[in-house]
Amino acid sequence: MIKINADKIAQEVISGLKATMKLKDRNATGRTSASLFSEFDEGNMLLRIMGAEQWQYVEQGRSPGKQPPLNRIMEWCVARGIPKEAAFPIARKIGQFGAPKDKNKIKRDRRHNEGRRA
Numbered sequence: 001m002i003k004i005n006a007d008k009i010a011q012e013v014i015s016g017l018k019a020t021m022k023l024k025d026r027n028a029t030g031r032t033s034a035s036l037f038s039e040f041d042e043g044n045m046l047l048r049i050m051g052a053e054q055w056q057y058v059e060q061g062r063s064p065g066k067q068p069p070l071n072r073i074m075e076w077c078v079a080r081g082i083p084k085e086a087a088f089p090i091a092r093k094i095g096q097f098g099a100p101k102d103k104n105k106i107k108r109d110r111r112h113n114e115g116r117r118a
Contacts, residue, residue: 014049028079032058035055059101061098063098064096066095067091073088
């Protein structure tokens with residue numbers, strides 16, 4: 001019989017996820033990384049790592065079509081030192097165009113576009 005310590009494995013995975021979020025600068029308020037937790041289903045030998053609803057958008061981006069909650073964008077703005085007044089236009093743009101999965105894509109696109117301006 002194989003014996004595993006699911007709690008230890010889960011904590012290592014969660015620690016790794018938090019470190020990656022910090023490294024990728026994806027943890028402005030700290031709320032998302034603080035929300036991570038695990039559940040272990042012993043009968044099916046299934047370990048689930050879960051977190052707050054916004055967790056999925058941190059890793060997977062957001063498709064266009066629906067604006068994110070304005071209060072979350074305001075919190076993000078404050079944490080980033082961006083004026084609160086920018087929250088609504090940011091939320092509207094995310095609703096229109098989505099949010100990219102790869103944060104570095106924004107930087108690459110910005111550099112590419114800077115070369116095109118007259």
